[in-house]
Structures are given as C-alpha cells and as structure tokens.
Amino acid sequence: MPAPIIRAHQLSKTVRTADHSLSILEDVSIEIQAGESLAIVGPSGAGKSTLLGLLAGLDTPTGGQIYLADYNITEMDEEGRARVRAELVGFVFQTFQLLESLTALENVALPMELQGEPEATDRAREFLGKVGLAERLSHYPKQLSGGEQQRVALARAFACQPKILFADEPTGNLDSITGGKVSDLLFELNQQSGTTLILVTHEQRLADRCDRQLVIDSGHLQN
Amino acid sequence: MLVTDLKLLWRDWRGGQLSLVISALVLAVTVVTAVSLFADRVERGLNAQISSFLASDLAVRSGLVIDDRFYQQAEQLNLQTADIASFRSMVFAGDNNHLASVKVVSSGYPLRGVVELSADLNGNVVENRSTGPLSGEAWVEARLFNLLDIKIGDEIDVGYARLKVTRLILNEPDRGTGFGAAGARVLMSWDDLERSQLVRPGSRIRYSLLMQGDDSQIQEYQDWYAAQDAGDDQHHSLVTPENAEEQLAEALQRGRGFLLLSGTIGVLLAGLAMALASQRYASRLTDQVALMKAWGVSSNAVRRSQFVRLTVIALVSTAIGILLGWAGHTFLLELARGLLNIELPAPGLRPFLVAGLTGVICVLGFALPALWHLPGIAPLRVLRRDIQGSLLGEGKRWLIGVTALLLLAYWYSQSFITAVLFLVALFVLFGVCALIALQVLRLVKQLGHWRGSVVRLGLANLWRRRNQTLIQLVGFSATLMLLLVVTGMRTSLIAEWEAQLPDDTPSHFLFNVATPEVEPIKALLSQEGATTTQWFPMVRGRVVSINGDAITPEQFAKAEGLRREVNFTQSDILPDSNEIVDGQWWQQAPSTIEFSLEQEVAAEIGISVGDVMEFSIGGIKFDARLASIRTVSWQSMNPNFYVIFYPGALDRFAPNWVTAVRAKEDAASEQESLLKQASFVPKVVREYPTAVVLELNDVVARIRDVISRVTQGLEVILLLVLACGVMVLFAAIGVSYDERLRENAILRTLGSSRKMVLGALAVEYAGLGAIAGFIAGLGAEVILYFVQLMVFNLDPQWHPMLWLLGIVSGTVVITVLGLWRSRDIISVPPLQSLRQLA
Known part of the structure; x- marks a missing residue:
C-alpha cells in the first residue's frame, strides 16, 4: 500500500479570546491516500473549515503534525508552506474568489502565470473548454452567473494540475440544480486528473459521492 | 515573472483600480514640472534681463581706476570683460554746449543685452548692437540733437577728442534708474578716452569692469571677491544683477516664493489624493494577494511584485507628468507671451530632477505605506474573509507621509525652515478645519430634521458618516481655502504693486x-x-x-x-x-x-x-x-x-x-x-x-512689465493647484464609494426611486461643498487679514466676494464632480451592486 499523501497526527487548534481560550479542533488524526476523495461534514461551527485550512497549510495548528506528501508542514514557516502549496495544492471556494478585474481566461491562467508556466493561456483555454465556457473566455466575473463563475473556478483549480484539491463548500452559494451540475463537473475533472480531493460540505448528496466521509462535531472527529 | 507583474499591472489599470493613483501622481509631477520649468525659465530669463540692465552678469565698480587684481581674477576664470568709464562733461558743437553724461566703453560692451540705435533721427529703423562705438565715433541720445542743434554725421567735441555722431541712441541696457544718467547720453569708444584728456587728477569718474560667464564662473568670482576682504574695500564694490535693480529683484523674489508655495500646495493635495486612492487600491488588492498566497506565492514574491508594479507606476506616471508639465509650461508661456517678451533660456536639468524625485517620493511616501501590509496578508483569508492584514500603523503612515511632504517641500523651497514652517502651518490649519467642520456638521444635522425626506436623508448621511465626512471636509475646505488665499493674495500683490505705481507716477x-x-x-x-x-x-x-x-x-x-x-x-x-x-x-x-x-x-x-x-x-x-x-x-x-x-x-x-x-x-x-x-x-x-x-517713462514701463509677467505666472499655477484639489475630491469620494454603492443598492431594492437616491446624493455633496466653502471663506479671510497686515502692509479689508466664491464654487464644483464620480452608484442595477460587493 502506497504512503498516504496527507497525514495528520493529533491535530489541535485553540484560539485565544479576550478572557479564555477556545478549542476549535482537538486530537484529530487522519490519513488520506493519493487519488482518494474525502468529504468533511458536520454542523456549522464544528471546525470543518478550520481543519481544511490546516490540512492545506493555510493555517498552523496549536498542536500535532501534518504531512503533505513527504513534507512536514507543521515544521515549516509560511514561506516553506507556500512552496509546498505551490507544488501540491489547488483550491475551490464557496465564494468562487474570482478576481473582478480579470476575464474568465485571465482568472484561470493567473496561477499558472505566477508559477511561470509558459503555456498558461493555452491551458486555461483548454480547461475553460472542458467546463463548457469556451464561448465566455473574455467575460468578466460580473458578466457570469454564479454557476458559471464556479465553473471558471473549477477550471482554474484543475488547470494547475494540483496533486491535492481542497474545496470549501463548492456548491454552497448555488441553487440545487446548478450545484448538482457543478459537482458533476468537479468529480468528472477529479477522475480525469486523478487528483486527491478533500471537500468540506453541508450537503449530504455531495458528501455521498466521495470515497470516504469524516464527520466532525465540536472539534472532535466522530466514528 | 516581470512579464506577469506587468500583466497584473495592466489588468489593475484596465480594471480602473489604478486610475486615481496614477492620475494623482501624474498631476503631482505635472505641477512640479510645470512650476519648476516655468519658474526656472522665467526666473533665468528675467535674471538675464536684469543682467542686461547691468549689461553683464557681474560688475566691479570704483571711483578710482579698477585694480589689476580684479582683471587678473576675471582672466583666470576665463570671464569675458568690458570696461566702462562714466562722468559728466561738457560737450560742444560750434557755439552750443551741454553738460552730458558721457559713457566711455570698450568694444566688448555690452556683454548682456543690446544697445538700440538708429541711423535716422526719427528712430524708424532700429539696429541692435552688442558692441560699442568705433574710435572716432559717438552715439548720442535724441535730446542732444536738439540741445546742440546737430544732426547725424556732424561732429562734437568731448574734451580734446573730436567725434563724429553716427547714431541716435534709443535705448541702452544699463541706463539705470538713478540720478547718474542725468545729462544727455554720449557714448564713445574707450580708445578715445586718452585723447580726450578728460582723465585728470580730481576728475569724478566712475569705472566699471563688466564680466560675463556661466553661473559657476560668476559664482566663483563672487566667492573670490568675498574672500578678498574686498567686501570691506571702500573703493571697489561688486555689483550683481540682484543688487543692481533692487525693485525688480524684490518683485522677482516675491513671485518666485509665491510660485513655489503654490507648487508645494499642489503637490500636497496630489499627495493626499494619492494616499486616499492607494488605500482604496490596497483594499482591492487584498483578495488578489490572499489568493496568490494560497496558491503558494511567497510574501517576498508578493513584495517584489508590488515593488515592480509601483516602480513602473512611478516611472510611467513621472514620464507622463513631465511631458504634461512641459506642455503645461509652454502653454502657459504661450498665454503669457503678450506680456512676456523676454528671451527664455533653455531649461536647466534641475526642474526635471525635481520632477523625477517628486514621482519617486510620492510613490514611497503616499502609495507604498497604504500597500505595505499586503505581503503579510494571511493566506487563510481565502477561507475566512474576516481576517484582515495588519495595516501599517496609522502613526507610521502619517510619519512617512509627512516625511515625504517635508522632503518635497524642502526640495521645492530649498529651505528646511520654510518647509517645516509650511507643514506645521498646514497641519494646524487641518486641525482647525476639522474642529470647525464638526461644529457645523452638528448644526446641519439639526437642520435636516424639519426638511423633506430627500434633504433629511442627504444631511443624515453626512452626519452618519461623520468620520469620512470630516476627512473630506478637511480636504475640501483646506483646498478651497488655499485657493481662496491664493486668489486673495494675488489681488493683494497686484493692489500693492499698482499702489506703488499710481496713475500719476511722474514722467x-x-x-x-x-x-x-x-x-x-x-x-x-x-x-x-x-x-x-x-x-x-x-x-x-x-x-x-x-x-x-x-x-x-x-x-x-x-x-x-x-x-x-x-x-x-x-x-x-x-x-x-x-x-x-x-x-x-x-x-x-x-x-x-x-x-x-x-x-x-x-x-x-x-x-x-x-x-x-x-x-x-x-x-x-x-x-x-x-x-x-x-x-x-x-x-x-x-x-x-x-x-x-x-x-x-x-x-x-x-x-x-x-x-x-x-x-x-x-x-x-x-x-x-x-x-x-x-x-x-x-x-x-x-x-x-x-x-x-x-525721463522716467521707460523706467516705469520696465517695472510695470515685470509686474505683469510675474502675475501671469501666478495665475497659471493657480489652475494647476485647482486640478489637484479636484483629485482630492475624487479620492475622497472613492474612500466611501463601496459603502455608498451598497447603501444605495439597498435603498433602491427597498423601493426608493432613482430620483430620490440621486437627490439625497446631491444634497449630501452640496452640503459638503457648502460647508467646505464656508470654512474655506472663513479661513481665507483670517489668513488674508494677517497677510495683508503683516506681509503687504496694506489696510486689511473684508472679502465678501471670496466668501461667496468659496460657498458657491464649493457647492457647484463638489456637487457636479461628486455626482459624476458617483454615476455608477446610481446607474448600476441594485442586484449587480450587491453581487459585486458580496
């Protein structure tokens, strides 16, 4: 059996408020295999997004270790984690996070351009084709519907060919029909590229399509 | 990476996020370039003209024959020289005689300016000569023809020298305004001086050694002279263009001070606009940076990218600003050409250097502090939008901005004390404006209660956003106040000058x-x-x-x-x-x-x-x-x-x-x-x-002429300062833009008519403008009171027109520009506004 691509060991996250400290995650340990798709589910405020942020190296835990591929990102500083994210990680967000002043094509090409990818524009065009937006390349985000914007975000995430894709409520801002179409597209692209997918969701339908589900409640892993 | 940075920059520009930052920077550089070029060229032009009043750049004068050491030093510094000896002497033609002002000049005379001559008595054909008369010739002033009853070609006797009158003198550059030029002028050659036998022990002759060279040579000679103890020499005195014509020099000094002050105000306003616009630009960049960091772009790379972008912004804006400034100054020179008939020298390097540095300092002092925190933004912001970057402390930003202003003011005025005093005065002014504004705002809030809903909504907005309103009020009222002061000061300057030259000035x-x-x-x-x-x-x-x-x-x-x-x-x-x-x-x-x-x-x-x-x-x-x-x-x-x-x-x-x-x-x-x-x-x-x-006519004409020239320069600069004030207005509206967009979208969604939203905005801007105009009028009146009293020694007068001008122009300008700048707030469909801001 190959080594897991993500390993988290006894993770905890505590935040200090004015008069006491608040534990958001406690003693969470997980292993995720390469190519696996995993849904993190649980009620609001359970700590799902916090876990996602920690696993993606966007935040640092108060205790425990996280390995992405062979990198122990808990030992790294922000610059080190940034290098790991650049190498391995892609994102899809609930609020799409498209840059308003960039066209669809530019939005998709931007992360590749930042990595110095010479074929950035061609690949962006190719992936926008895959998500069915070949005709909307030069449209700005505010000229696109919510579903279209999330498809642009999917194209942006997959065009970079990340090893691991983190999706935070990818359909949370969409109606159920549009959300269904977007999740179809997400799993289709995921299958094509063999990416490891970790998604946070409220929607059972979306969670059910994943290989595995983790339930979090009050900062603790259930089951 | 550079290509990517440039692409990002281009996209920021295309998205309209940069236009205000760049416009403000371009304008700051334009103001500096136009002011410096204009001041530099006009000043050097006028200096050259004053030099021509001296007929040279520098002169050593003495009642005795000028010491050899003064000649030797001039020779050593490669200065061009010419000699003058002047005295009063009887000149004769047949039975007629006249006590003339004789001026004996060497062939190099004049080193600056020209002698205007004519070969016929009507003075119809004017010749300009930059050499003195030949040996055996005399050039004489018109009245001598009457006095001696002679015509061109006749001979006159000066001492023992018999000279043929070949030209009529219409004008000579160094005629001066003193009593020395009393008798009719006779200009003769240095070569005939000995022959005339007029130089005897006891004769009252004034000798001048004229010198001409470039600025550094002249400076070197002045330094040498000062080091010589020659300063205390009772017999020799050094005459520079500055002390040659004190009245002109004084007018010039005032004019220059005014230009520089106006210029600094312009840059200050543009800087304020830049700082506000950069703040907005930074808030727009926050998401972009968070996203980039989530994708793994390092803080250093973000910083480097911003550095590249700012550098390009600085370079391009400065280049555009210099071009516009050049165009501006030529346009203004063109406007003033009717009065400006001096020959303008090519501009020196300094104005360009000052302009370039202004661009750099503005970016470093006003734009960079607002963007400084961006590389430190946590990548986690992509998941949690409530995470803000830790903005560079407000204190630090102020410190940097003020330092930048100080540097600019210093560069501009070349005097540290002036720069500091100027800034202190300005900040005191801002503080006082803020205090008054707050009180007026309170009153206005009361006023809103018994008005219709549109007015109430507009005025309530002013009070509700009072922090922003205060910033804008301080910006507007200070801008307007300075403009009013400038207008009032110009009026005082002219009034004072006119008062010096009343219509019954003697002829x-x-x-x-x-x-x-x-x-x-x-x-x-x-x-x-x-x-x-x-x-x-x-x-x-x-x-x-x-x-x-x-x-x-x-x-x-x-x-x-x-x-x-x-x-x-x-x-x-x-x-x-x-x-x-x-x-x-x-x-x-x-x-x-x-x-x-x-x-x-x-x-x-x-x-x-x-x-x-x-x-x-x-x-x-x-x-x-x-x-x-x-x-x-x-x-x-x-x-x-x-x-x-x-x-x-x-x-x-x-x-x-x-x-x-x-x-x-x-x-x-x-x-x-x-x-x-x-x-x-x-x-x-x-x-x-x-x-x-x-005859005083030509002396008076010359002084009037210079006054006209200086006033023209002042008016030109006023327009540029005005443009800077408009930039502050735009930037200030930009600061509250998102909030207004959201509120008006909500109002429209809740069923307010477009007319009502527009009306409320109009009331808000008009209120802002009127209050700013009122404070500006009040402040300008106070400042002008002291300026009139202490600077110009005039009896202080009230300026009801300035108050009116302040309130009316404040209301009209701010309402029109404010509504224009807010047109999207009204025209964008509410749903789109809400989504845009989601």
Missing part, C-alpha cells in the same frame, strides 16, 4: 535747477500742462560724527546710504509717502538746527532722537539735532531724501532744486511716447541749459 525728474530759475520754470511747466510734486532744494554733503564720536567704518559699512556724499534737503512740510515713526515733525521753528532722518539709516548707524550729528557741506562743518525719524517709500518715484533739515539750514550753500514732473499725456502709444519727447523738455533744456531732465 520726469527735473533737477540741477538754480534758485532764480525755479519760478520761471514753474511758469513754463504749467504753460505746457505739466504738473510737479513738491520742489526740494538739494545740496550734497557728508555726515561726520554722532554726539562728537566720528562715525566708524563699521557704521558706514552698515549704512551704505551715508557712506559717500549724500543729497540733503530742507522742508517745512513732511513729503508725501513719508511717515514719522519717532520724534516729531516740526510744528514751529526750532531754536537750533534740526533734521529728520530715514528710519533704516538711523537704525544702521545707531542714532536716536535728540542725538547731535555733525555734517560737512562744501568743507563747512556744523552740528544739528535729530528731531524725528521717518519711513520713506523709496518706490514712490518721488524725490526722496535720507536727511531733511528744517528750512534755513541749507540756505547758505546755494542749493539746486529738484522736483518730479508729470507731463501732459498726449502720446498715443508707449512706443510713440518713448520716441516723442514731452513738449516741455526741449524748452527747458534750451532756455535753462544747466537744468537736467531725466
């Missing part, structure tokens, strides 16, 4: 009139329609001691006016434009000889009322008691005196009389009046050959 000085000639000349003048000021008797003499102590060389060094022989007069009435500051003007005949002294000289030699001064006139010494100290308006173009005795003191010294004459105005144009002599002149000089008439 001629008449002097060397013997006592028996006074009455007949008075009759002749009134017959010719000419009017005169008071007639003063005049004798030359020296001051010797104060209270028995001989006046020391140090005292003389301070009081240059008394160093040589001085003209004394006597009068029982206080001359116009004189004012007693200490002691009393005579109410009745004093028991001893008493005199009145000019204030500055009195202070310089340290004498007070009641002290006794010893005078020497024609070898006869006598004591007199100082009865009063006076101020004298030297610009008044009337005969002015340092020393005035009570009538009787000078009777035994056979005084000559002097007066200022205003000829009957009958010449159609200035050109004509220059060529055509006033009708009384030939009669006076023919009938009273020893009387001397000095």
Whole structure:
C-alpha cells in the first residue's frame, strides 16, 4: 500500500479570546491516500473549515503534525508552506474568489502565470473548454452567473494540475440544480486528473459521492 | 515573472483600480514640472534681463581706476570683460554746449543685452548692437540733437577728442534708474578716452569692469571677491544683477516664493489624493494577494511584485507628468507671451530632477505605506474573509507621509525652515478645519430634521458618516481655502504693486535747477500742462560724527546710504509717502538746527532722537539735532531724501532744486511716447541749459512689465493647484464609494426611486461643498487679514466676494464632480451592486 499523501497526527487548534481560550479542533488524526476523495461534514461551527485550512497549510495548528506528501508542514514557516502549496495544492471556494478585474481566461491562467508556466493561456483555454465556457473566455466575473463563475473556478483549480484539491463548500452559494451540475463537473475533472480531493460540505448528496466521509462535531472527529 | 507583474499591472489599470493613483501622481509631477520649468525659465530669463540692465552678469565698480587684481581674477576664470568709464562733461558743437553724461566703453560692451540705435533721427529703423562705438565715433541720445542743434554725421567735441555722431541712441541696457544718467547720453569708444584728456587728477569718474560667464564662473568670482576682504574695500564694490535693480529683484523674489508655495500646495493635495486612492487600491488588492498566497506565492514574491508594479507606476506616471508639465509650461508661456517678451533660456536639468524625485517620493511616501501590509496578508483569508492584514500603523503612515511632504517641500523651497514652517502651518490649519467642520456638521444635522425626506436623508448621511465626512471636509475646505488665499493674495500683490505705481507716477525728474530759475520754470511747466510734486532744494554733503564720536567704518559699512556724499534737503512740510515713526515733525521753528532722518539709516548707524550729528557741506562743518525719524517709500518715484533739515539750514550753500514732473499725456502709444519727447523738455533744456531732465517713462514701463509677467505666472499655477484639489475630491469620494454603492443598492431594492437616491446624493455633496466653502471663506479671510497686515502692509479689508466664491464654487464644483464620480452608484442595477460587493 502506497504512503498516504496527507497525514495528520493529533491535530489541535485553540484560539485565544479576550478572557479564555477556545478549542476549535482537538486530537484529530487522519490519513488520506493519493487519488482518494474525502468529504468533511458536520454542523456549522464544528471546525470543518478550520481543519481544511490546516490540512492545506493555510493555517498552523496549536498542536500535532501534518504531512503533505513527504513534507512536514507543521515544521515549516509560511514561506516553506507556500512552496509546498505551490507544488501540491489547488483550491475551490464557496465564494468562487474570482478576481473582478480579470476575464474568465485571465482568472484561470493567473496561477499558472505566477508559477511561470509558459503555456498558461493555452491551458486555461483548454480547461475553460472542458467546463463548457469556451464561448465566455473574455467575460468578466460580473458578466457570469454564479454557476458559471464556479465553473471558471473549477477550471482554474484543475488547470494547475494540483496533486491535492481542497474545496470549501463548492456548491454552497448555488441553487440545487446548478450545484448538482457543478459537482458533476468537479468529480468528472477529479477522475480525469486523478487528483486527491478533500471537500468540506453541508450537503449530504455531495458528501455521498466521495470515497470516504469524516464527520466532525465540536472539534472532535466522530466514528 | 516581470512579464506577469506587468500583466497584473495592466489588468489593475484596465480594471480602473489604478486610475486615481496614477492620475494623482501624474498631476503631482505635472505641477512640479510645470512650476519648476516655468519658474526656472522665467526666473533665468528675467535674471538675464536684469543682467542686461547691468549689461553683464557681474560688475566691479570704483571711483578710482579698477585694480589689476580684479582683471587678473576675471582672466583666470576665463570671464569675458568690458570696461566702462562714466562722468559728466561738457560737450560742444560750434557755439552750443551741454553738460552730458558721457559713457566711455570698450568694444566688448555690452556683454548682456543690446544697445538700440538708429541711423535716422526719427528712430524708424532700429539696429541692435552688442558692441560699442568705433574710435572716432559717438552715439548720442535724441535730446542732444536738439540741445546742440546737430544732426547725424556732424561732429562734437568731448574734451580734446573730436567725434563724429553716427547714431541716435534709443535705448541702452544699463541706463539705470538713478540720478547718474542725468545729462544727455554720449557714448564713445574707450580708445578715445586718452585723447580726450578728460582723465585728470580730481576728475569724478566712475569705472566699471563688466564680466560675463556661466553661473559657476560668476559664482566663483563672487566667492573670490568675498574672500578678498574686498567686501570691506571702500573703493571697489561688486555689483550683481540682484543688487543692481533692487525693485525688480524684490518683485522677482516675491513671485518666485509665491510660485513655489503654490507648487508645494499642489503637490500636497496630489499627495493626499494619492494616499486616499492607494488605500482604496490596497483594499482591492487584498483578495488578489490572499489568493496568490494560497496558491503558494511567497510574501517576498508578493513584495517584489508590488515593488515592480509601483516602480513602473512611478516611472510611467513621472514620464507622463513631465511631458504634461512641459506642455503645461509652454502653454502657459504661450498665454503669457503678450506680456512676456523676454528671451527664455533653455531649461536647466534641475526642474526635471525635481520632477523625477517628486514621482519617486510620492510613490514611497503616499502609495507604498497604504500597500505595505499586503505581503503579510494571511493566506487563510481565502477561507475566512474576516481576517484582515495588519495595516501599517496609522502613526507610521502619517510619519512617512509627512516625511515625504517635508522632503518635497524642502526640495521645492530649498529651505528646511520654510518647509517645516509650511507643514506645521498646514497641519494646524487641518486641525482647525476639522474642529470647525464638526461644529457645523452638528448644526446641519439639526437642520435636516424639519426638511423633506430627500434633504433629511442627504444631511443624515453626512452626519452618519461623520468620520469620512470630516476627512473630506478637511480636504475640501483646506483646498478651497488655499485657493481662496491664493486668489486673495494675488489681488493683494497686484493692489500693492499698482499702489506703488499710481496713475500719476511722474514722467520726469527735473533737477540741477538754480534758485532764480525755479519760478520761471514753474511758469513754463504749467504753460505746457505739466504738473510737479513738491520742489526740494538739494545740496550734497557728508555726515561726520554722532554726539562728537566720528562715525566708524563699521557704521558706514552698515549704512551704505551715508557712506559717500549724500543729497540733503530742507522742508517745512513732511513729503508725501513719508511717515514719522519717532520724534516729531516740526510744528514751529526750532531754536537750533534740526533734521529728520530715514528710519533704516538711523537704525544702521545707531542714532536716536535728540542725538547731535555733525555734517560737512562744501568743507563747512556744523552740528544739528535729530528731531524725528521717518519711513520713506523709496518706490514712490518721488524725490526722496535720507536727511531733511528744517528750512534755513541749507540756505547758505546755494542749493539746486529738484522736483518730479508729470507731463501732459498726449502720446498715443508707449512706443510713440518713448520716441516723442514731452513738449516741455526741449524748452527747458534750451532756455535753462544747466537744468537736467531725466525721463522716467521707460523706467516705469520696465517695472510695470515685470509686474505683469510675474502675475501671469501666478495665475497659471493657480489652475494647476485647482486640478489637484479636484483629485482630492475624487479620492475622497472613492474612500466611501463601496459603502455608498451598497447603501444605495439597498435603498433602491427597498423601493426608493432613482430620483430620490440621486437627490439625497446631491444634497449630501452640496452640503459638503457648502460647508467646505464656508470654512474655506472663513479661513481665507483670517489668513488674508494677517497677510495683508503683516506681509503687504496694506489696510486689511473684508472679502465678501471670496466668501461667496468659496460657498458657491464649493457647492457647484463638489456637487457636479461628486455626482459624476458617483454615476455608477446610481446607474448600476441594485442586484449587480450587491453581487459585486458580496
């Protein structure tokens, strides 16, 4: 059996408020295999997004270790984690996070351009084709519907060919029909590229399509 | 990566996020370039013209033959030189003679400017010469043709030299405004000086060594001169363009100070606009940076990317600003061309250097601090939008901004003290504006209660966003106030200058009139329609001691006016434009000889009322008691005196009389009046050959001319400052833009009509403008009160027009521009606004 691509060991996250400290995650340990798709589910405020942020190296835990591929990102500083994210990680967000002043094509090409990818524009065009937006390349985000914007975000995430894709409520801002179409597209692209997918969701339908589900409640892993 | 950075920059620009930052920067650089280029070129042009008043860049003058060392130093520095010797001498043509002002010049004369000549007596064909007359030739002033009854080609005798008159002198560059140019001018060659045998022991000749070179050579000569102890030399004096024509120099100084002050205000406003616009740009960049960091772009790479972007912004904006500034200054020069008939030198490097540095300093001081926190933004922000970057502390941002302003003000004024004082004054001003604004805002809030809903909504918005409103009010009112002050100051400047040159400015000085000639000349003048000021008797003499102590060389060094022989007069009435500051003007005949002294000289030699001064006139010494100290308006173009005795003191010294004459105005144009002599002149000089008439027309014209030029420059700069004020307005609206967009979208969604939203916005901006205009009017009035009182020595006046101008222009300009800038708020469909801001 190959080594897991993500390993988290006894993770905890505590935040200090004015008069006491608040534990958001406690003693969470997980292993995720390469190519696996995993849904993190649980009620609001359970700590799902916090876990996602920690696993993606966007935040640092108060205790425990996280390995992405062979990198122990808990030992790294922000610059080190940034290098790991650049190498391995892609994102899809609930609020799409498209840059308003960039066209669809530019939005998709931007992360590749930042990595110095010479074929950035061609690949962006190719992936926008895959998500069915070949005709909307030069449209700005505010000229696109919510579903279209999330498809642009999917194209942006997959065009970079990340090893691991983190999706935070990818359909949370969409109606159920549009959300269904977007999740179809997400799993289709995921299958094509063999990416490891970790998604946070409220929607059972979306969670059910994943290989595995983790339930979090009050900062603790259930089951 | 550079390509990516440039792409990002281009996209920011395309998205409109940068336009205000760049416009403000471009404008700042434009203002600096236009002001510096304009000031630099006009100043150097005027300096060159003043140089031509001196006929050189520098001159050493002496009553004795000028020492060889002065020539040697000039030679060593490779300066071009020319010689002048001037004296009064009788010139003869047949039976006619005249006491002429003879000027003997070497062939290099004039080094600056030209002698305007004509070969015919009507002066129709003007020749400009920059060389002196040849040996054996003489060029003479028009009136000498009448006085000696000669024509071109005739011969005159100057001493033992017989010279052929070949040209009529229309103008000479260094004619000067003093009494030296009293008799009709005869210009002759240095080569004929010896032959004339006029240089003898005891002859009163003034020698000048003229020098010309580039700025550094001239400076070097001045430094050498200062190091020579020559500064204390009683025999030689160094004359620079600055001290050659003090009135012009003073006008120039004021004009330059005004330009620089206006320029600094312009840059300050543009800087304020940049800082506000950069803040908005930074908030737009926050998501972009968080996303980039989530994708693994390091903080350093973000910082580097921002550095590249800012550098490109600085370079491009500065280049555009310099081009626009160039265009602006040529446009303005073109506008002023009617009055600006000086030859402008090519611009130096300094204006460009100052402009370039302004671009860099503005970016570093105003844009960078607002963006400084961006590389530190946590990548987690992509998941949790409530995470903000830790903005660079407000204190630090202020410190950086103020330092940048200080640097700019220093670069501009070249004086650290001026820069600091200027900024302190400005910040005090801002503080006071904020305090007043807050009170007015409170009042306005009350006012809103009993108005219709549109007005209430608009005014309520002002109060609800009072922090933002205050920032905008301070920005607007300070801008408007400075504009009003500038307008008011210009008016005061012109008023003061005009006051110095009243319409009845005399056209001629008449002097060397013997006592028996006074009455007949008075009759002749009134017959010719000419009017005169008071007639003063005049004798030359020296001051010797104060209270028995001989006046020391140090005292003389301070009081240059008394160093040589001085003209004394006597009068029982206080001359116009004189004012007693200490002691009393005579109410009745004093028991001893008493005199009145000019204030500055009195202070310089340290004498007070009641002290006794010893005078020497024609070898006869006598004591007199100082009865009063006076101020004298030297610009008044009337005969002015340092020393005035009570009538009787000078009777035994056979005084000559002097007066200022205003000829009957009958010449159609200035050109004509220059060529055509006033009708009384030939009669006076023919009938009273020893009387001397000095024409002031051209002197007055020159001074008027310079005043016009300087005022033109001021107006030009005002427009640029105004543009900077508009930038602040835009930037300030930008600060509250998102909030307004959201609120108005909600209002529209809830069913408010477009008209109501528009109306409320209009009321808000109009209110803002009116309050700003009111504060501006108030502040300007206060500042102008002190400016008039202390700077211009004018009686302070109220400026109701300025108040009106402030309130009306504030309301109109801010409403129109505010609504224009907010047009998206009204026109974008509410749903789109809400989504855009989600």
